[in-house]
Amino acid sequence: MVDYDLLVPYGWTEAVASRYLPLIGDLVPARVVRMDRSECDVVTPRGPARAACPRDITGLCTGDWVGLDADGTVRQLLPRESAITRSSVSGRSVAQVLAANVDTVLICTAADGDVDLGRIERMLALAWESGAQPVVVLTKADAADDLRLDAVRTVAPGATVVAVSAAAGAGLEDLTAVLTGTVALIGPSGAGKSTLANALLGAEVFATNAVRAVDGKGRHTTVHRELRPLPGxxxxxxxxxLRGVGLFDAAEGIGRTFSDIESLAADCRFADCGHETEPGCAVRAALAEGTITERRLTSYRKLARENEWMAARSDKRLAAERERAWRTIAKQQRRQYRERGHR
Incomplete structure (x- = not known):
C-alpha cells in the first residue's frame, strides 16, 4: 500500500487524492517542484526524485501533478485545477504556463519605487483568469515615502491589498492570514519576491539581490520556478x-479586474456602447463625476483590445495548423494511391 504522507506538505489532500487516483491506474502520483527542459524535480510518496520528461508529455510546469512509471518517467500530466498563463514571450499566439494548480497569486510591486497601476491591473487580469485568488502585495513598505494603498485598492476590486516589509517583518501576519493552498509570487524583477518568499518560508531558501543603484531596476535573481512547502x-x-505580461484568452480576468467599469457599462443606453460620445453612456457619466479615472478607462480599453487581437491571432494560427494537417494527410493519401497503382 502506498503511503502518501510525504506528499501532504506539497499539497496532497483527500480532495486531490479523490480527483487524481482514479485517473492514474498503476502510475505513482508526484508533484513537479522544478522544471529543467527534459527532466524535472518531483516529490513522490517515497520522497524527492528526478524524473525524465518524454517529448510526448509537453507543457509541464512547476506545480503540476503527474503520474510516474516504475522507472521514474513522467507518463501522464494530470488535469490542472488552475494555471497562471500569459502569451508566449516569443510573440507567437501560444500560451505559456507560469505556474499550475495555484490557489493564491501574490502580485508583488515595490512600494519604494514606481507603483505602476496599469501593470498591477494587467497582472490582476492574469491572476483572475487563472482561477486563483489574487492578493496585491506592496513590498519594501519600510522604505516607501508614500504608501499608495488607497490608490492600489481602487484598481483591485475583489482582491486583498497589503503592505509588507520582509526585512522588518512588518505586515507578514496580515499577509499569511489570507494565504491558502499553493501560493505563487509574480511581479517584475526587483519587486522583492524572493525576499518575501524567504520570509514566508522562514529560511534563506531563494537567492536575493539588490536592485541596480544606477536605475533602481531589479536583476533576475530567480531563474527557475520552484515549489517549496510553507511551514504553516x-x-x-x-x-x-516578469519583463512583459502579455494576456492570453483573458476576457474573464479583464472583466473581474475592471468589474467597476463593466457594472457601469451594463447601465449604458446602448448595449454596444463604445463609451466615447454615445448618449446615455453610464461610463462617461461616471468619468465626469470622478467615480472612475481616465487612466483606468484607458487601461481597460488597452487590455481588452490586446486580448481581442491575441484571440483573433490565435484563431488564425489554429486555422493554419488545421490546414497544414489536412495538407499532410492529403499528401499521404495521394502517395498511397500512387504506390497502389504501381503494384
Missing part, C-alpha cells in the same frame, strides 16, 4: 521576474 501548511512557488 500549503506550498509556495517563487517565479522569475
Amino acid at each position: 501548511g500549503g506550498t509556495l512557488i517563487d517565479t522569475p521576474g
Whole structure:
C-alpha cells in the first residue's frame, strides 16, 4: 500500500487524492517542484526524485501533478485545477504556463519605487483568469515615502491589498492570514519576491539581490520556478521576474479586474456602447463625476483590445495548423494511391 504522507506538505489532500487516483491506474502520483527542459524535480510518496520528461508529455510546469512509471518517467500530466498563463514571450499566439494548480497569486510591486497601476491591473487580469485568488502585495513598505494603498485598492476590486516589509517583518501576519493552498509570487524583477518568499518560508531558501543603484531596476535573481512547502501548511512557488505580461484568452480576468467599469457599462443606453460620445453612456457619466479615472478607462480599453487581437491571432494560427494537417494527410493519401497503382 502506498503511503502518501510525504506528499501532504506539497499539497496532497483527500480532495486531490479523490480527483487524481482514479485517473492514474498503476502510475505513482508526484508533484513537479522544478522544471529543467527534459527532466524535472518531483516529490513522490517515497520522497524527492528526478524524473525524465518524454517529448510526448509537453507543457509541464512547476506545480503540476503527474503520474510516474516504475522507472521514474513522467507518463501522464494530470488535469490542472488552475494555471497562471500569459502569451508566449516569443510573440507567437501560444500560451505559456507560469505556474499550475495555484490557489493564491501574490502580485508583488515595490512600494519604494514606481507603483505602476496599469501593470498591477494587467497582472490582476492574469491572476483572475487563472482561477486563483489574487492578493496585491506592496513590498519594501519600510522604505516607501508614500504608501499608495488607497490608490492600489481602487484598481483591485475583489482582491486583498497589503503592505509588507520582509526585512522588518512588518505586515507578514496580515499577509499569511489570507494565504491558502499553493501560493505563487509574480511581479517584475526587483519587486522583492524572493525576499518575501524567504520570509514566508522562514529560511534563506531563494537567492536575493539588490536592485541596480544606477536605475533602481531589479536583476533576475530567480531563474527557475520552484515549489517549496510553507511551514504553516500549503506550498509556495517563487517565479522569475516578469519583463512583459502579455494576456492570453483573458476576457474573464479583464472583466473581474475592471468589474467597476463593466457594472457601469451594463447601465449604458446602448448595449454596444463604445463609451466615447454615445448618449446615455453610464461610463462617461461616471468619468465626469470622478467615480472612475481616465487612466483606468484607458487601461481597460488597452487590455481588452490586446486580448481581442491575441484571440483573433490565435484563431488564425489554429486555422493554419488545421490546414497544414489536412495538407499532410492529403499528401499521404495521394502517395498511397500512387504506390497502389504501381503494384
